[in-house]
Amino acid sequence: MTLYRVTLLCVIDLFLLVVNGDPDEVKSVSVMEGDSVTLHTDLTHLQTDDRILWMFGPQETLIADIFIRNPMNLLFVIKDQIFLDRLRINNQNGSLTITNITITHSGLYKLLINSRATSINMRFNVTVYDHLPVPVISMHSSNCSSSSERSLYCSFLCSAMNVSHVSLSWYKGNSLLSSISVSDLNIRLSLPLEVEYQDTNTYRCVINNPITNHIQHLDINEHCLPCPAAATSDYSQRNCAAIPLITTYRVNGP
Known part of the structure; x- marks a missing residue:
């Protein structure tokens, strides 16, 4: 009886790990060229051993990799060739901010968060609009x-x-x-x-x-x-x- 309960709890934990975050849901974000936009993780804080990956484009190019060794020791790796020093990471919740955004930064952004308790998969479709001329x-x-x-x-x-x-x-x-x-x-x-x-x-x-x-x-x-x-x-x-x-x-x- 005890073994059955332990096994059931493990199955439930595994199920939560797999399904947390709808991989088919895409959040739409609109922004004017030259402004800043923040893509939120919906986390209140990061925990030890959290791993956060931000990716961009149809090839899912890795643009930011954050590993939390402990609350005072965060390892950031930002691959910024596409964004030319425009990326900012919130060290409290892992949210990604793109400053002085341009039309070329329109596209699909993917977020993966792996931790001991859960795994989060989020996608954002960012559309950057040019400034309007006067008719x-x-x-x-x-x-x-x-x-x-x-x-x-x-x-x-x-x-x-x-x-x-x-x-x-x-x-x-x-x-x-x-x-x-x-x-x-x-x-x-x-x-x-x-x-x-x-x-x-x-x-x-x-x-x-x-x-x-x-x-x-x-x-x-x-x-x-x-x-x-x-x-x-x-x-x-x-x-x-x-x-x-x-x-x-x-x-x-x-």
């Missing part, structure tokens, strides 16, 4: 008809250069009119908008990623002008100029 609104075209000034409409174009992993959107008031997204690297993104003369609604163009956004407001009264008594093509072309607009900046939502 530019220009007048794409306008049209006048000699029969009625109500036939005037103006077509605007909102553009952003060298962007990736962003969305570009037109809003009328608080309502979304149109949107386009891109995940490719460093392309030009443009989105048209057509409005009629004497439109009293407010319009804005928003570029955003999951972290932040930039907003450009459109002043229709200033740039979508009424037709003259005799509409000519020269008049339309005089209105097709780049529009200097006021830029505002917001964080977390348009």
Whole structure:
């Protein structure tokens, strides 16, 4: 009877050692380029004989190896060729901090912790976003008809250069009119908008990623002008100029 109990406890301990930490779970982390990000171990403190391994990328390249001989004797080995002195290890809990992070540091990070009591397996998918440019609104075209000034409409174009992993959107008031997204690297993104003369609604163009956004407001009264008594093509072309607009900046939502 005693032998059975000992064996059962050993099996339970072995089971806990194997399953602690879901290897299929991936924690998503987003950060702006140039900022710092910390990947947490969820430990309160390290114990004697703990072994902590941090790995990066599809090849699981070892970037940090920590062995705890005793609370006053920690052995750190940081292989930092990829990160160029950007890695920091918390000597209390083994969490990894990456300072001045760049786009090249986006990817999968894996954490393995082995100790006498448990084994922890965690993964983090880190996405680094580039800083957003300010969107530019220009007048794409306008049209006048000699029969009625109500036939005037103006077509605007909102553009952003060298962007990736962003969305570009037109809003009328608080309502979304149109949107386009891109995940490719460093392309030009443009989105048209057509409005009629004497439109009293407010319009804005928003570029955003999951972290932040930039907003450009459109002043229709200033740039979508009424037709003259005799509409000519020269008049339309005089209105097709780049529009200097006021830029505002917001964080977390348009």
